[in-house]
Amino acid sequence: MFQNVLITGTGKTAGLGFNLVLRYLEAGDTVTATIRKPCPELEVLKEQYSSKLVILTMDISNTDSVNAAAEELRSKMDHLDLLINNAVNVSPDCDKNFFDADLDLIARTVDITAVGAMRVIKAFYPMLLNSPETALIMNISSEAGSISKCYRTNMIDYGMAKAAMNMATMNLYNTFKENRKVNIFCVHPGWIRTDGRPDNPAPLSSYEAAGILRSLFEKKRDDFEGHRFITNLDEDYPF
Numbered sequence: 001m002f003q004n005v006l007i008t009g010t011g012k013t014a015g016l017g018f019n020l021v022l023r024y025l026e027a028g029d030t031v032t033a034t035i036r037k038p039c040p041e042l043e044v045l046k047e048q049y050s051s052k053l054v055i056l057t058m059d060i061s062n063t064d065s066v067n068a069a070a071e072e073l074r075s076k077m078d079h080l081d082l083l084i085n086n087a088v089n090v091s092p093d094c095d096k097n098f099f100d101a102d103l104d105l106i107a108r109t110v111d112i113t114a115v116g117a118m119r120v121i122k123a124f125y126p127m128l129l130n131s132p133e134t135a136l137i138m139n140i141s142s143e144a145g146s147i148s149k150c151y152r153t154n155m156i157d158y159g160m161a162k163a164a165m166n167m168a169t170m171n172l173y174n175t176f177k178e179n180r181k182v183n184i185f186c187v188h189p190g191w192i193r194t195d196g197r198p199d200n201p202a203p204l205s206s207y208e209a210a211g212i213l214r215s216l217f218e219k220k221r222d223d224f225e226g227h228r229f230i231t232n233l234d235e236d237y238p239f
C-alpha cells in the first residue's frame with residue numbers, strides 16, 4: 001500500500017530526515033517533510049514529485065507552531081499512516097563533560113528532542129487515527145539514550161533527551177495500545193554519516209540508513225507485543 005508519511009527535521013541533505021523523505025518518495029508514498037527554514041533541495045524534490053511531497057514549516061519547540069502545521073496538513077489530506085520523529089537538537093556543550101558543560105543548556109535539548117516529538121504526536125494523532133491501516137509512530141532515538149548501557153561521560157544533554165524520548169515512547173505505548181490502532185517504537189537508527197563528511201568513520205550513509213529503516217518500519221507496524229526500543233537491525237535494545 002502507498003502511505004502518507006510525515007517526517008520531522010528534513011532540511012539537511014546529508015541528514016537522515018532528508019534521506020528518509022527521498023526513500024519514501026522513491027517508493028511512491030506521499031511525504032510530508034517538516035522543516036524550520038527553507039531548504040532549496042527539498043524545493044527541487046517538490047518540482048519532481050509535485051503533490052506527492054508536502055513541505056511544512058514547523059518548530060517543534062513551539063506548540064502553536066506544531067498545531068498550526070497540523071491544521072495546515074489536515075486541509076490537504078485526511079490521514080497519516082506513519083509519523084517519524086527524526087528532528088533533534090544538541091547544545092554546543094554536547095561534547096563536554098559534567099564539570100565543563102553549561103547545565104542550563106540541557107533543558108532546551110530535552111524540550112526539543114523529547115517533548116517536541118510528543119507535541120508532534122499529540123497534534124497529528126487525529127490524522128493517525130484516520131489511517132485505514134495500523135498507524136505507526138517511529139521515534140528516532142539513539143543507543144545514547146539507553147540508561148542501562150550508558151558508558152559515556154559526555155553527551156549529557158543528548159543522552160538525557162533520548163532517554164526522555166524513550167520514556168515517552170513507553171508511556172504513549174501504554175496510552176495507545178488498548179485499541180491497537182496506533183503503534184509506537186523508539187529506534188536506534190545505526191551509526192550514520194549524517195554530517196555527510198567522507199572522513200566520518202560511521203559505516204552507513206544517510207541514504208543507506210534510511211533504506212534499512214524503511215524496510216524495518218514495515219515489519220514492525222502490527223507488532224504490539226515486542227520490545228519497544230529496537231535497533232535498525234531489528235534487535236531489542238535495553239532501555
Ligand SMILES: NC(=O)c1ccc[n+]([C@@H]2O[C@H](COP(=O)([O-])OP(=O)(O)OC[C@H]3O[C@@H](n4cnc5c(N)ncnc54)[C@H](OP(=O)(O)O)[C@@H]3O)[C@@H](O)[C@H]2O)c1
Nearest residue numbers: 009011015016036059060061086087088140142191192194
Ligand atoms: N548520526 C548518527 O550516527 C545517529 C546515531 C543515533 C541516532 N541518530 C539520530 O538520527 C536522527 C537524525 O540525525 P541527524 O544528524 O541527521 O540530525 P540533524 O541533522 O542534527 O537534525 C535533524 C533536524 O532536526 C531539526 N531541528 C532541530 N531543532 C528543531 C526544532 N526546534 N524544530 C524542528 N526541527 C528542528 C534540524 O533543523 P534545522 O535544519 O533547521 O537545524 C535538523 O534539520 C536524530 O534524531 C539523531 O539523534 C543519529
